[in-house]
Amino acid sequence: MAITFKSVSYTYQPNTPFEFHALNEISTKIEDGSFTALIGHTGSGKSTFLQHLNALLKPTSGTVLIEDATITHETSNKNLKPLRKKVGIVFQFPEKQLFADTVKKDIAFGPENFGSTPEEAGKLAKKMIELVGLPVSLLDRSPFELSGGQMRRVAIAGVLAMQPNVLVLDEPTAGLDPSGRQEIMHLFTSLQQSQHFTIVLVTHQMEDVANYANHVIVMEHGKIVKEGRPREVFADVEWLHDKQLDVPASTEFAFEMVKRGFHFDKLPLTEQELADDIAAMFKRRRRSNE
Amino acid sequence: MNKLLFGRYIPQDSFVHHMDPRAKLVLSFLYVIVIFFANNWWIYLLMTVVALLSIWASKINFKLFVDGILPLIWIIAFTMLIQVFFGTGGHLYWQWGIFSVTSLGILNAAYIFVRFTLIILISTLLTLSTSPIQISDAIESLLKPLEKVHFPVYEVALMLSIALRFVPTLMDETESIMNAQRARGVDFGTGNIVQRIKKIIPILIPLFVSAFNRAEDLATAMEARGYQGGAGRTKYRLLKWGIRDTIATLIYLLMTVVVFALRFF
Ligand SMILES: Nc1ncnc2c1ncn2[C@@H]1O[C@H](COP(=O)(O)OP(=O)(O)OP(=O)(O)O)[C@@H](O)[C@H]1O
Numbered sequence: 001m002a003i004t005f006k007s008v009s010y011t012y013q014p015n016t017p018f019e020f021h022a023l024n025e026i027s028t029k030i031e032d033g034s035f036t037a038l039i040g041h042t043g044s045g046k047s048t049f050l051q052h053l054n055a056l057l058k059p060t061s062g063t064v065l066i067e068d069a070t071i072t073h074e075t076s077n078k079n080l081k082p083l084r085k086k087v088g089i090v091f092q093f094p095e096k097q098l099f100a101d102t103v104k105k106d107i108a109f110g111p112e113n114f115g116s117t118p119e120e121a122g123k124l125a126k127k128m129i130e131l132v133g134l135p136v137s138l139l140d141r142s143p144f145e146l147s148g149g150q151m152r153r154v155a156i157a158g159v160l161a162m163q164p165n166v167l168v169l170d171e172p173t174a175g176l177d178p179s180g181r182q183e184i185m186h187l188f189t190s191l192q193q194s195q196h197f198t199i200v201l202v203t204h205q206m207e208d209v210a211n212y213a214n215h216v217i218v219m220e221h222g223k224i225v226k227e228g229r230p231r232e233v234f235a236d237v238e239w240l241h242d243k244q245l246d247v248p249a250s251t252e253f254a255f256e257m258v259k260r261g262f263h264f265d266k267l268p269l270t271e272q273e274l275a276d277d278i279a280a281m282f283k284r285r286r287r288s289n290e
Numbered sequence: 291m292n293k294l295l296f297g298r299y300i301p302q303d304s305f306v307h308h309m310d311p312r313a314k315l316v317l318s319f320l321y322v323i324v325i326f327f328a329n330n331w332w333i334y335l336l337m338t339v340v341a342l343l344s345i346w347a348s349k350i351n352f353k354l355f356v357d358g359i360l361p362l363i364w365i366i367a368f369t370m371l372i373q374v375f376f377g378t379g380g381h382l383y384w385q386w387g388i389f390s391v392t393s394l395g396i397l398n399a400a401y402i403f404v405r406f407t408l409i410i411l412i413s414t415l416l417t418l419s420t421s422p423i424q425i426s427d428a429i430e431s432l433l434k435p436l437e438k439v440h441f442p443v444y445e446v447a448l449m450l451s452i453a454l455r456f457v458p459t460l461m462d463e464t465e466s467i468m469n470a471q472r473a474r475g476v477d478f479g480t481g482n483i484v485q486r487i488k489k490i491i492p493i494l495i496p497l498f499v500s501a502f503n504r505a506e507d508l509a510t511a512m513e514a515r516g517y518q519g520g521a522g523r524t525k526y527r528l529l530k531w532g533i534r535d536t537i538a539t540l541i542y543l544l545m546t547v548v549v550f551a552l553r554f555f
């Protein structure tokens with residue numbers, strides 16, 4: 001399911017002293033089946049952008065095309081439900097949205113709102129909790145007795161249970177331990193590949209961008225300042241540093257080596273690429289020494 | 291929710307903003323009390339002038355004050371209607387059962403309108419020009435004499451300032467929780483009354499959980515930094531009475547004297 005932005009601007013609290021232009025003339029397209037990463041300094045408008053993907057916010061000017069639905073500032077709040085079913089959003093710190101007395105009811109909440117029977121929703125809850133890597137025995141526990149990481153997974157399961165076509169993730173791994181982070185990211189990519197999900201991910205983890213994304217959007221002050229494949233975006237390390245953004249550790253490493261006179265045809269993005277490049281470098285050197 | 295003006299402090303560099311919050315609090319109270327003694331148009335005219343002068347001295351856009359009145363317009367209209375239809379005395383224009391429209395009823399309704407508007411203007415001026423923290427400092431300072439009768443002034447002031455501090459935070463939190471539930475298919479504002487009440491649960495519970503967590507974190511953080519409560523604590527923000535406060539007080543006292551003169555003599 002593709003989502004297109006046509007010169008979208010969004011202003012918080014217009015016509016008050018607190019007016020804030022959070023998005024400025026954004027135009028871009030999220031392709032069907034793509035894995036888009038959204039990066040940018042804190043306050044650059046990423047979360048505001050995300051909320052346009054399922055019409056939680058409507059553009060102050062411009063249009064958002066969600067599949068075949070057109071959203072402008074005049075769109076009425078009715079009839080948005082089908083759209084919200086198709087685009088699932090996992091918000092920043094989603095564990096804050098948990099409310100039910102059991103994990104099962106919480107996960108089933110979304111599907112029931114979208115018209116599943118309680119039995120169907122219950123089955124979905126069981127399936128999803130396994131999918132996010134939690135034991136089924138947790139289903140009857142209160143979500144408030146779980147650890148932070150478990151709560152996060154339950155919240156993610158609650159969004160997955162809606163069976164959306166587009167999965168929008170606002171820093172889903174912030175505050176998780178490294179192995180938990182990897183597990184969750186693996187879950188998302190395998191979903192993308194097996195079920196043809198479209199994924200939009202906001203993250204400050206450039207390794208995740210390099211490893212999983214095929215489309216990167218860089219935002220600054222409510223504008224898109226760069227857009228392209230990860231390799232294109234991470235090619236200009238200094239420019240990114242200038243925007244107070246990181247590059248993947250491997251790219252940074254290679255960049256430091258370049259500064260010391262080594263040569264890379266193109267900067268590596270992942271540890272694997274870095275290792276291969278360095279190995280190749282040594283091989284070449286050995287050959288030229290012989 | 292964002293339209294709500296309560297607790298909306300608008301920083302400015304103005305006469306009113308630089309006043310001692312105690313002076314502003316006391317003078318606002320004085321104004322509201324005095325207005326209940328108003329019984330003729332001269333008094334209302336004088337008090338309107340004072341209100342407008344105070345607003346002018348705050349350099350805050352007048353439109354914001356209008357925005358403050360608009361949400362209350364129905365309450366004002368309702369009170370006026372009651373006066374118009376139930377008021378008695380003066381020339382009788384129309385009567386039907388217990389309803390009657392009289393000249394005095396209409397006059398009283400007009401008075402009520404002006405009175406309401408002026409009270410809203412002055413209290414809006416107080417909250418727009420004084421940050422919540424200044425208001426609670428002022429209340430603490432004004433309540434100080436009650437310490438003699440063992441009233442926990444300091445604790446009450448602390449509670450007040452923490453509560454005020456967290457109003458905007460909790461409002462933001464409500465908004466973000468509502469968005470999260472909307473994204474899970476909740477349609478706020480549709481359905482019958484039972485359904486609507488049910489939809490509040492997914493907002494209220496997370497909100498309570500987070501408020502309790504916040505309170506606990508705050509308590510831990512305060513304790514970790516050696517917080518001990520009232521006795522012996524010095525203040526970072528000191529309240530100082532200045533020339534502006536004296537001027538404002540004189541103006542308001544003059545107004546009070548003139549109002550009483552107009553009313554009783
Ligand atoms: N309700 C609101 N009212 C006014 N301004 C807001 C509101 N919500 C966000 N903003 C402002 O809009 C800007 C963009 O916010 P947004 O949440 O989209 O940033 P972000 O890129 O997601 O940042 P982060 O990485 O910290 O999550 C910020 O400067 C913020 O202060």
Ligand SMILES: [Mg+2]
Nearest residue numbers: 046047092170
């Ligand atoms: Mg954000």
